Amino acid sequence: MDAVWMLPVLLVLPLLLWTSSTFVFYFKKCFYVAYMMLLAVIAIPICILKSGGRDIENMRVIRFLVRHVKYFLGLRYQVSGWEHLQTEGPYVIISNHQSSLDVLGMVEILPDRCTMIAKKELIWAGTVGMICWLGGIVFINRKKTSDAKNVMSDAAKTMLTDKIRLWVFPEGTRNQNGGLLPFKKGAFHLAIQAQVPIIPIVFSSYSKFYLRKEKEFKSGTITLKVLPKIETKGLTADDVTTLSDQAFGVMRSAFMEISGQSAQSNGPSTH
Numbered sequence: 001m002d003a004v005w006m007l008p009v010l011l012v013l014p015l016l017l018w019t020s021s022t023f024v025f026y027f028k029k030c031f032y033v034a035y036m037m038l039l040a041v042i043a044i045p046i047c048i049l050k051s052g053g054r055d056i057e058n059m060r061v062i063r064f065l066v067r068h069v070k071y072f073l074g075l076r077y078q079v080s081g082w083e084h085l086q087t088e089g090p091y092v093i094i095s096n097h098q099s100s101l102d103v104l105g106m107v108e109i110l111p112d113r114c115t116m117i118a119k120k121e122l123i124w125a126g127t128v129g130m131i132c133w134l135g136g137i138v139f140i141n142r143k144k145t146s147d148a149k150n151v152m153s154d155a156a157k158t159m160l161t162d163k164i165r166l167w168v169f170p171e172g173t174r175n176q177n178g179g180l181l182p183f184k185k186g187a188f189h190l191a192i193q194a195q196v197p198i199i200p201i202v203f204s205s206y207s208k209f210y211l212r213k214e215k216e217f218k219s220g221t222i223t224l225k226v227l228p229k230i231e232t233k234g235l236t237a238d239d240v241t242t243l244s245d246q247a248f249g250v251m252r253s254a255f256m257e258i259s260g261q262s263a264q265s266n267g268p269s270t271h
């Protein structure tokens, strides 16, 4: 008798869960983490067999394997300014950083021989940490500025000897409060020390489809805008602040433009 009563509950409960936006939020987030971990399990032996260990060429494998993940999460990307990435040789890419979902946008446009600067804690993220190491990601200790600076100065040299491009998040942490956080200086020292151009890339706001506080994760389209490169030839450490302000200015206006906000709206307005 009891079983008959259970039937509608068993049928309706999944439906209720499925339509609940909070459920969808947690489901998509768990799926994302678990699936990336699984993809890393597949990627690790491929990378080791292909390159024998830590090698920037492994980023090609990672880029290829991660590109389809957006479809499962209902995300689409619109890219503008492709032509600005057609720059020969090493450069530093800087972009805003809203969430770990940024990885999906990065693989859409990641140039060859490009890896990233990341916080050292990421190396402990299980198989994802392992694949980050194999992909040549440069790990820094944000709590020890002098260590971080040394690692980045070494990276400036390696960029030139090994013809490597580096992707840095100059905000230094994730930020979803609208607008951009004031920039840290590392990316600009890096580009000046290596005397290579900076290519700014802006991700439009996720706030229309991904709301952490409200626990909503809907489908959405993200605009990725690649901005014209900023040359650093002839600049010295004295020019870091000017360079950083210039990059902040162009990126902030692009962010407002592609996120459908006016320049007067929220976010830290002054640098």
Ligand SMILES: CCCCCC/C=C\CCCCCCCCCC(=O)SCCNC(=O)CCNC(=O)[C@H](O)C(C)(C)COP(=O)(O)OP(=O)(O)OC[C@H]1O[C@@H](n2cnc3c(N)ncnc32)[C@H](O)[C@@H]1OP(=O)(O)O
Pocket (backbone or CB within 6 Å): 036, 037, 039, 040, 041, 043, 061, 062, 065, 066, 097, 103, 116, 117, 118, 119, 122, 128, 131, 132, 135, 137, 140, 141, 142, 145, 148, 149, 150, 152, 153, 168, 169, 170, 171, 172, 173, 174, 183, 184, 185, 186, 187, 189, 190, 240
């Ligand atoms: C198939 C498998 C699938 C698996 C999934 C995996 C998929 C893909 C893999 C890829 C995923 C990777 C994604 C990576 C994302 C990770 C993102 C992050 O971790 S973001 C956080 C880490 N990044 C950063 O923090 C970079 C930005 N930070 C900086 O650049 C900072 O400047 C610093 C950390 C170097 C220093 O920090 P801090 O002291 O807080 O900041 P400042 O105010 O900027 O600097 C203080 C003074 O030091 C001077 N300075 C800074 N850098 C240098 C330098 N290199 N050389 C000389 N001097 C430097 C600066 O000018 C300041 O001095 P002042 O006199 O005040 O000017």
Ligand SMILES: CCCCCCCC/C=C\CCCCCCCC(=O)OC[C@@H](O)COP(=O)(O)O
Pocket (backbone or CB within 6 Å): 032, 033, 034, 036, 037, 097, 099, 100, 101, 103, 119, 122, 124, 125, 126, 128, 172, 173, 174
């Ligand atoms: C056994 C350990 C399990 C750990 C589980 C975590 C695994 C993460 C799995 C999948 C996500 C894939 C994308 C990984 C890259 C995301 C990097 C990232 O966005 O790091 C955050 C960092 O930029 C800023 O951090 P803070 O906000 O400053 O702190």
